[in-house]
Amino acid sequence: MNALLSIENVSVSFAQRKRLFGGPRASxxxxxxxxxxxxEGETLALVGESxxxxxxxxxxxxxxxxxxxxxxxxxxxxxxAANRALAGRAIQIVFQDPxxxxxxxxxxxxxxxxxxxxxxxxSKAERRARAAALVEEVGLPVDALNxxxxxxxxxxxxxxxxxxxxxxxxxxxxxxxxxxxxxxxxQSQILNLFRDIQKxxxxxxxxxSHDLGVVEHLADRVAVLYLGRIIELARREDIFAHPAHxxxxxxxxxxxxxxxxRHRKRAIKGEMPSPLAPPSACVFHPRCPLxxxxxxxLAPRFEPLAARPSHLAACHxxx
Amino acid sequence: MTDLATExxxxxxxRAIEAAQSVWSLRWRRFRHHRAGIASLAxxxxxxxxxxxxxxxxxxxxLDSNATDLLSRYDPPxxxxxxxxxxxxxxxxxxxxxxxxxxxxxxxxxxxxGGGIGVxxxxxxxxxxxRLDSFLMRLTDGVIALPLLPLLIVLAAxxxxxxxxxxxxxxxxxxxxxxxxxxxxxxxxxxxxRLVRAATLSVKERDYxxxxxxxxxxxxxxxxxxxxxxxxxxxxxALTLTVGRVILFESVLSFLGFGIVPPTPSxxxxxxxxxxxxxxxxxxxxxxxxxxFITVIAVNFLxxxxxxxxxxxxxxx
Numbered sequence: 001m002n003a004l005l006s007i008e009n010v011s012v013s014f015a016q017r018k019r020l021f022g023g024p025r026a027s028x029x030x031x032x033x034x035x036x037x038x039x040e041g042e043t044l045a046l047v048g049e050s051x052x053x054x055x056x057x058x059x060x061x062x063x064x065x066x067x068x069x070x071x072x073x074x075x076x077x078x079x080x081a082a083n084r085a086l087a088g089r090a091i092q093i094v095f096q097d098p099x100x101x102x103x104x105x106x107x108x109x110x111x112x113x114x115x116x117x118x119x120x121x122x123s124k125a126e127r128r129a130r131a132a133a134l135v136e137e138v139g140l141p142v143d144a145l146n147x148x149x150x151x152x153x154x155x156x157x158x159x160x161x162x163x164x165x166x167x168x169x170x171x172x173x174x175x176x177x178x179x180x181x182x183x184x185x186x187q188s189q190i191l192n193l194f195r196d197i198q199k200x201x202x203x204x205x206x207x208x209s210h211d212l213g214v215v216e217h218l219a220d221r222v223a224v225l226y227l228g229r230i231i232e233l234a235r236r237e238d239i240f241a242h243p244a245h246x247x248x249x250x251x252x253x254x255x256x257x258x259x260x261x262r263h264r265k266r267a268i269k270g271e272m273p274s275p276l277a278p279p280s281a282c283v284f285h286p287r288c289p290l291x292x293x294x295x296x297x298l299a300p301r302f303e304p305l306a307a308r309p310s311h312l313a314a315c316h317x318x319x
Numbered sequence: 320m321t322d323l324a325t326e327x328x329x330x331x332x333x334r335a336i337e338a339a340q341s342v343w344s345l346r347w348r349r350f351r352h353h354r355a356g357i358a359s360l361a362x363x364x365x366x367x368x369x370x371x372x373x374x375x376x377x378x379x380x381x382l383d384s385n386a387t388d389l390l391s392r393y394d395p396p397x398x399x400x401x402x403x404x405x406x407x408x409x410x411x412x413x414x415x416x417x418x419x420x421x422x423x424x425x426x427x428x429x430x431x432x433g434g435g436i437g438v439x440x441x442x443x444x445x446x447x448x449x450r451l452d453s454f455l456m457r458l459t460d461g462v463i464a465l466p467l468l469p470l471l472i473v474l475a476a477x478x479x480x481x482x483x484x485x486x487x488x489x490x491x492x493x494x495x496x497x498x499x500x501x502x503x504x505x506x507x508x509x510x511x512x513r514l515v516r517a518a519t520l521s522v523k524e525r526d527y528x529x530x531x532x533x534x535x536x537x538x539x540x541x542x543x544x545x546x547x548x549x550x551x552x553x554x555x556x557a558l559t560l561t562v563g564r565v566i567l568f569e570s571v572l573s574f575l576g577f578g579i580v581p582p583t584p585s586x587x588x589x590x591x592x593x594x595x596x597x598x599x600x601x602x603x604x605x606x607x608x609x610x611x612f613i614t615v616i617a618v619n620f621l622x623x624x625x626x627x628x629x630x631x632x633x634x635x636x
Contacts, residue, residue, distance in 0.1 A: 062533040088535030095526040103527040105548040105629060110342055111527075115534040146340050148631035164530065 003037040003075075004204050005061065005091075005172055010034050010070035012056050012228075016276070028275050030056040032228040033070070038172065041198065043205040045219035045236075047212060047251070051272055053228035054208045055176055061206055062093040062174045074171075089119055092165035096177040098157035102149040108135070108160055109145040115168040134163040138193060155186035162193065172204045179214055191217055212255045216240060224248050227275055227283045230302065234311035244305055244313035246290050282316070290317050346628040356624015359617040366614060370423060373416030384413035385582045393600050405589075405603055406596060415606055418584035421496065423614065425585070426566045429503035433565075434558050437508035441515025442542050446523055456516065459509045467506060474502050475577030495580055499572055503565055511557050518550035551629045559622035563615035586611050 012031040031053040038044045046054045059065040061072055063079060072079045079087045092115065095101040102111055110117075112134050113127035122130065128145075135144050138159040149157055158178060165173050175194065179187040191214060197203060209215050215222055215236070222239040224232040224247065232245040243249045250268040270287045273279055279286050285295040294316055302314040350356055377384055380399060388408035396403045402411040444455040475498065479489035488494055519542075522528070528545050536544075570587020573579040579588060586607040593604035627633050 059529075063535075064529055064533055084535050088533065091533070093530060093533045095530065097526060101526040101530060103525075103545050103549065105551075105631060106527075106545075107340070107342055107345055107631075109340075114531060118531060118534045118536045118540060146345065150632045161530075168534070 004040045004042075005038045005206075006073045007034060007036045007057070007061065008071050008073065010057065010060055010067045010072065012053070012060060012065060013068045026276055029278070030228050030275060031060070031067075032278075034225075034228070034230050035070075036223055036230065036233060038204050038206060039220075040171075041202045041204055042220045043198065043207050043218055045215040045222045046206065046208045046225055047210060047215055047222060048225035049210065049272055051275070052225040053275075054210075054225055056228075057225070058093070058174045058176045058206060058208050061172075062091055063087045064093075085119060088115070089121070089168045090171045091174065092168065092170040092172075093174040093176065094158070094161050094165050094178045097181050098154050098161055099149075099181075101161045102157055104149050107146055107148055108140075108152075111149070111160060112163045112167055114164060119168060121168065130167060131163075134166055137166065137197075138163045153186075154182050155190060158182060158186075158190050159193065162190075162197070166197065166201070169201070170203070172206065174206045174208070176208045177210070178207075180209070180211060187214070194218060212240075212251060224251065227272065227278055229283060229314070230312075231284065231315070232311075232313040234308070234313075238308060238311050242308075242311075244311060244318040245284075245315045246288050246317070247284050248313075250289075282314075284315075292316070345631075349631070350624050350628035353624035353627045355620040356627065359620035359624065362613065362617045363621065366419065366610070366617070367423065370416050370419035373413055373420065376416065377413055380410070380413075382410050382413060384410055384417055384584070402606065403602065406592065406600070411603065411606060414584040414589060415586070415610060418586045418589050418607065419610060421579055421583065422566050422569065422586040422611070425496070425500055425503070425569045425579075426562045426614070428500045429507065429565045429569075430558055430561045432500065432504035433507040434511055434554070434561065436504065437511025438515050438547075438554060440508070441512040442519055442546060444512070445516040445519025446538060446542055446546065448520075452516070455512070459512050462506065463509050465506075470506070471502060471572065471575070471577055474498070474505075475572075475575075495583075499569055499577065499579060502572065502577070503568055507561060507565065507568075511554065511561075514553050514557055515550060518553055519546055522546055522549045548629055552626050555622045555626050555629075559619045562618045563611070566611055566614065 010031055011029060011033050014028045014030060016026040016028060034053075034057060036044060046057065048054050056065065060067050063084065074087065074090055077083060077086070079091075106114075109128060109131045112131040113122075116122045116127045116130060131145060132142070135142060140156060140159050140163070144152070144156075144160070149160065152160065161178075178194070179190055182190060194205065194207075195218060198205065205218070207215070207218055219236045221233065221235050223230045224239075224245065226247055232239065232243070232248045234244070239248065240252065243252055247268070254268070268287050273283070273286060281297050281299045282288070282295040285291045288295065298316070300314045300316045302312055305311045305313060305318060373384070382399070386409065388404070391400075391404055391408045392406055394400055394404040394408070400410050400412070402415070405411050405414060440455050440459070444452040477498075479494055479498075480486045484494070523541075523546060525545075528541055531541055531545060567587060569579065569585060570591050573581075573585060573588040573591070579585045581588065589607040590604060590611065593600070593607070597604050
């Protein structure tokens with residue numbers, strides 16, 4: 001597989017405010033030593049509970065936050081201040097809340113063409129022509145161009161946000177929970193839109209979601225994030241058919257499914273621990289149904305399964 | 320809407336209906352539909368025209384607006400003195416016109432300069448945050464804490480020739496005019512700066528700004544294109560209130576002797592002078608008062624119209 005984007009040992013920590021009377025300055029590790037690759041035309045889904053660091057990682061990839069350690073490479077070139085413009089064209093982002101994602105005081109044509117304007121890549125006339133073409137591509141009415149965001153529903157706004165992300169013909173779109181603020185009936189439309197666009201444009205997605213049902217429809221590979229660490233990474237079929245990590249299994253069991261009755265064999269107990277004080281050794285051990293002494297003393301390595309080398313998991317008892 | 324854009328849109332017949340328009344033409348279209356705003360714009364234009372016709376009218380009536388004639392004080396309106404004369408026997412209408420030139424210009428310039436300082440400092444403080452924010456806000460607190468009157472006396476007593484201006488300029492009426500504009504602008508930006516900073520804080524983390532930054536937008540672009548249009552409502556409200564206040568503030572300063580010096584009229588000092596005469600010659604207070612009133616009202620409705628133009632969600636009136 002040809003890696004379009006590689007995330008190499010990325011960590012993000014937030015320094016907590018200094019205490020008034022000295023004391024140690026705590027730091028919160030939102031993302032801890034994460035590595036992953038996204039191939040051309042591939043969708044990597046990032047799943048996890050809220051607070052697992054999904055959005056922070058997405059922001060790092062989109063260039064909105066500098067990683068405290070590690071790097072992100074696009075086709076081998078490290079992203080940073082030097083090639084900000086390249087990254088701005090190649091990587092775009094779609095947000096969760098379609099209401100805050102669009103400037104309420106900007107007409108739709110300007111919103112969609114904005115990346116081109118920022119990059120100075122096209123004349124005014126070209127930008128307008130591009131906006132008009134994109135409006136059609138994402139399935140909005142043609143008269144949308146001169147209207148303002150408040151005249152559109154959530155689903156339509158998300159289409160506008162997608163059109164904006166497509167404007168500079170990017171290679172990767174970071175989609176940060178793009179469906180979770182929408183009605184279920186609209187979700188499937190937008191999901192199909194994401195799929196159609198990918199087919200047409202050969203785009204890659206970093207698709208951040210906590211909805212495994214959505215992930216099952218769209219993802220090629222799935223990375224499961226827990227407390228800022230990837231604990232399992234595998235092809236979609238493998239994750240859904242043979243989850244190796246107990247946390248992934250618990251996530252899958254909590255997925256509502258039609259026709260299988262109510263069985264919640266392995267619901268996870270407790271809350272996610274505070275990332276300010278992550279558990280020692282295996283970070284999942286306080287909630288793990290399979291926990292043994294070794295889990296409390298030795299951190300499991302994130303390594304391939306014996307049966308499937310493409311399937312990685314961080315657990316002493318991966319199946 | 321440029322011709323080129325129309326051409327591009329015509330490529331597909333379905334798109335011909337709606338070629339994208341620039342945001343400014345859309346704003347102008349919204350402003351045009353705001354009746355009070357358009358009416359206010361017309362009224363302000365008439366006021367300006369009224370004030371500018373002072374010199375031609377003075378020639379036409381063959382009068383001198385500054386020449387006193389103690390034999391014809393408080394004359395009623397007549398063919399030569401259309402609105403009568405004031406307590407110095409000077410033509411009231413001409414003085415209103417000349418006074419308007421000063422008052423409108425002081426109001427406009429001091430508001431624009433003070434507003435410009437306040438908006439830029441507030442934007443920078445709110446957007447960048449951190450030490451810069453603390454520094455600028457402490458500066459603002461400092462200016463607010465300064466006792467106004469002693470400061471004004473010091474500023475008014477400044478010897479302009481020591482600052483490198485020619486003594487000719489320093490003793491001219493223009494110096495008094497600019498002195499008052501600068502004084503007002505220097506003390507009147509603080510409220511706007513705080514307002515703009517707070518409003519900036521409330522919008523700077525919105526996703527649309529993150530999206531622009533992800534595309535490579537710099538701070539200047541984000542502030543001009545996203546932050547300013549979204550915080551324009553409180554700015555306009557504050558600025559429209561400032562215009563009226565400045566016109567009156569000018570009269571207070573002139574009354575204290577800093578700024579517009581007596582023979583030169585301004586609406587403010589005319590109103591002030593007429594205070595003692597309210598019972599004997601009420602018209603002398605009513606005319607400048609009315610003009611200030613009309614100006615302030617018109618500016619406020621103009622502000623309403625501008626808010627309407629900038630905020631696509633507001634209802635048409």
